Amino acid sequence: MDIFHALALLVGSIFANALAAFAGGGAGLVQMPLLLLLGLPFSIALGTHKIATVALGLGATSRHLKSGELKLNELLYVIACGTLGVILGARVIVNVPDDIAKTLLGILIVGLGIYSIQAPGLGIHHTPKNRSARGYTIGAVGLCFIGFLNGSLTAGTGLFVTIFLIKWFGFDYKKAVTNAMISVGLFWNSIGAVTVWQAGAPIKWEWLGLLLIGSFVGGYVGAHFMSLKNNRVIKRAYEALCLLIGITLTFGLF
Incomplete structure (x- = not known):
C-alpha cells in the first residue's frame, strides 16, 4: 500500500468510527465500502472490519469512563444478553444469501430512523421503565436477537441497541448511545471478531494496524x-445515520 492509500485508509477509518461513536453505530457504512474500494474482496474486508471495530469500542469506552456516569449493572446486563x-x-449467517441479508437489514434500519x-x-x-423481572426477561430476548444481527452483519446493530434501550427501558439518547458503544463496540464486537477468526475468515493483517488506530x-x-x-442533537444525528445506512444497504450501494 502506498502512502496515499494508507492515508485514505486511516482518515476514512477515523471518520467512520467517530460518526458511529457520536450517533450510536454504523461504522461499517464508511469503513466497509472503503476497504472494498481499496481492493479487498468482500470476505476479507468483512473479517478485517470485524476485528478493527473492537478498537472503536476501546476508544469510546476510554472516553466514557471519564464521565463517571456509567452504571455497571446496566452495562453488564446488555453485554450478557447479547453474547449468545x-x-x-x-x-449461522453463512447460510443466508448476502444480498438478502443486507437488503432486509437496510429496510429495518430505515424503519428505525423513520x-x-x-x-x-x-x-x-x-x-426508566420495564425494570421488573418480566421487563428484564423480554429485554434479554430482544438484546439477544440484536446480538445475533451483530454477529452476522456488517454494520448498524449499534443503532438497534440504541433505539431498543430508549424504547424498552426508557433511556435517553446520550445514555443509550454510551451503553451501545461500550457493549456493542467493545464486548460484542470482540466476541464476534474472535468467532469470525476461529471460523477461518481471511484477514488483511498488514492493513489492520492503521484500521485499529483509526478506530x-x-x-x-x-x-x-x-x-x-x-x-436533541444526538437524536437528529441518529436519525440521519439510520436513513443513510438503511438506503445504502437496501439499494445495494456496498
Missing part, C-alpha cells in the same frame, strides 16, 4: 463530541 446471539449470528423522526419526544429525557481515535473523538451535545 453474537456467537450464533457469526456462525420511527425516531415521527416521535419527537423519544429519548429526550431519561424515564480507536475515531471512537474517542466521537464519544467526546457526543458528551458535549444534548439529546
Whole structure:
C-alpha cells in the first residue's frame, strides 16, 4: 500500500468510527465500502472490519469512563444478553444469501430512523421503565436477537441497541448511545471478531494496524463530541445515520 492509500485508509477509518461513536453505530457504512474500494474482496474486508471495530469500542469506552456516569449493572446486563446471539449470528449467517441479508437489514434500519423522526419526544429525557423481572426477561430476548444481527452483519446493530434501550427501558439518547458503544463496540464486537477468526475468515493483517488506530481515535473523538451535545442533537444525528445506512444497504450501494 502506498502512502496515499494508507492515508485514505486511516482518515476514512477515523471518520467512520467517530460518526458511529457520536450517533450510536454504523461504522461499517464508511469503513466497509472503503476497504472494498481499496481492493479487498468482500470476505476479507468483512473479517478485517470485524476485528478493527473492537478498537472503536476501546476508544469510546476510554472516553466514557471519564464521565463517571456509567452504571455497571446496566452495562453488564446488555453485554450478557447479547453474547449468545453474537456467537450464533457469526456462525449461522453463512447460510443466508448476502444480498438478502443486507437488503432486509437496510429496510429495518430505515424503519428505525423513520420511527425516531415521527416521535419527537423519544429519548429526550431519561424515564426508566420495564425494570421488573418480566421487563428484564423480554429485554434479554430482544438484546439477544440484536446480538445475533451483530454477529452476522456488517454494520448498524449499534443503532438497534440504541433505539431498543430508549424504547424498552426508557433511556435517553446520550445514555443509550454510551451503553451501545461500550457493549456493542467493545464486548460484542470482540466476541464476534474472535468467532469470525476461529471460523477461518481471511484477514488483511498488514492493513489492520492503521484500521485499529483509526478506530480507536475515531471512537474517542466521537464519544467526546457526543458528551458535549444534548439529546436533541444526538437524536437528529441518529436519525440521519439510520436513513443513510438503511438506503445504502437496501439499494445495494456496498
